[in-house]
Amino acid sequence: MEKIIAKLGLGSCGIAAGAGEVWTELEKIVHDEKYLVKLEKTACIGMCFEEPVLELSGPGKPTVMLGTVSPGDVKSILDGYLSNTLEYNNIILHEHKEAVHNDLIGNQQRIVLRNCGVIDPESLDDYEAAGGYQALRKALTLKPMDIIDEVKASGLRGRGGAGFSTGMKWQFAFNARSDKKYIVCNADEGDPGAFMDRSTLEGDPHAIIEGMIIGAYAMGADEGYLYVRAEYPMAIKHLRKAIADAEAKGYLGQNILGKGFNCELHIKEGAGAFVCGEETALMQSIEGKRGMPTIRPPFPAESGLWGKPTNINNVETWANIPWIITHGADAFRKFGTEKSPGTKVFALAGKIKNSGLIEVPMGMTLHDVIYKVGGGIKDGKKFKGVQLGGPSGGCVPASLLDTTVDYDSINKTGAIMGSGGMVVMDEDSCMVDIARFFLNFTQNESCGKCTFCRIGTRRMLEILTRITEGKGVMEDIEKLEQLAVKIIKGSLCGLGQTAPNPVLTTLRYFRDEYIAHIEEKRCPAHSCTALLKYEVVPDKCVGCTACARKCPVQCISGAVKQVHEIDQSKCIKCGACYTACKFNAITKV
């Protein structure tokens, strides 16, 4: 009898949600009780909010995916599935039946994430069985210039954020004359709220490596680096194994596939500096120096690592390459828009129901991404804005939800596509505080080379902090706008040039919130602590004393079954009473 397959998602998110314990339990049951079950590991399935996620399939049985599985559920799930009587309270996908998330998957198009959550990322056999390294075999029969032409024809644009034509970038590196050229994969995903690259690195490392080998062949490079954040230990582990396996199988190293082409790849672990995501800073860091950006030109294509021509692409860009070579530029152009072909991976997070990793065709509206794929806003709250592009991006308001997801349309809103972080904000998120949050981040991460970036962001942060504390004046808004323009003009690299974006977009779309903070000393979202007051609603208070017992500074008075009162002079605004009250009798004003 053929075995059924139980596949468990063991990416970082899965493990953080307890998938490790579920795996141990699965192994134990299957081994001890001799179940006819084959256990398989995979990485990120994309539905992080449902982790741990278990997929079951078998001959003559429907494929089903179960969410929020705990070790205690394992035995009854296996028994139920084997005897065709599976009952489980969270079936998230079902091949033949309506399930919670059939829509979520139906609206996606997976090119980059084609193997993520499907194959075992640590198995080269799995990758090959899914068509892996066929693109490399094909590429090595082509002339380098033909490959570059194909990439150009696909219209692929750099997925790291700026959206420059990948084919053109390859052409520049190809044209450069040198005895030595390098390729680099930028996997220094530093944007807070973004985990696209981590999931791809963990879930399908060979796709990135295959893309890089093809790129190296096309551009005439024979050595490459993957610069990975040290905060991603599993990504590094999977990449190390993938490189070793690819070398053993003759896909990497000397005389690749007998075609006389050599290429070696190294992993460089980052050491914690956001600015190293900028390409010139990244190269400084690979060289072992402080990661400070340098002036361009010369561009890396002429003079990069150790002064040699270098091509840098982001993880997602590289992962697109094997698909394009296998299926052709025309097939790629069937997805997306004229100027932004293909798909884009987004990390959905924040106040959204289906937080996780998604891949949609370019040209989908933000509304569809958030409501159709993302399932809408959590806890029945109201949508306020969506933050795109991390600290370099901006907040797009509800009125612009019809904006389509492509480089040019998003740029028009003042935000940027960025690498794909999408953090959804609801009515409880204060937009001034969000701007302050990002400025605090860029201010911390500024390398200090350019004066405007170093000191200007600091001044902006001070002003924003003042406003969130209710100490702002109306002239502050003008000062913020002036500083923003100067920082953009006076900074060498992308970090400084885009640092004011979160402030500029919130000023553009949520100006009334700034004014409420300054003139009325009020935070409309009830989020800024200094402008917040907790009060008891006398009509609702039943005098249960729950709040008074929780208050850490004993500032709530009132006898049992009597209306309670908060002493505002002692209140530290910790919100403990607000959480403790079961009768909604404490309100934020």
Next chain:
Amino acid sequence: MQNSRQELDAILTRFKGRHGALIPLLQEVQQLEGYLKKDTLKYVSEQMGVSAAEIFGVATFYSMFRLKPQGKYVIRVCKGTACHVSGANTILNAIRENLKLEGDEDTTEDTLFTVMEVACLGCCSLAPVIMIGDQTYGKLTPEAIPGVLGKFAK
């Protein structure tokens, strides 16, 4: 001490002559000694022929390098966007309060814990998140902190 010096020399020997080696070298040295000691950095400078200023420059640029001793367990508190909007500050305050850290202290008196704020751990759907060693804890509330920390206390 003798052993440690031998291990240090072994690291230095492996990296000698390799270009771009300073960062991974310092990462391994830190792994060995827990943090970057002043004397060790001087020794590295002499042995590798790299000026002390350059080494110090690199060590202070990257957030991962530490010039002070750190606790047995490093608690990384995620301050990413998703965690921020889900209350990362209240989690940080609860941890600091639980560990009785005051002012700009980041390591407990018994050197069991060091608290660090990090930009993003990339587990946004589990926000707010902290990492202790290699273990990630998600969907935290301030009330859950004593229980989580309790698992690591002696």
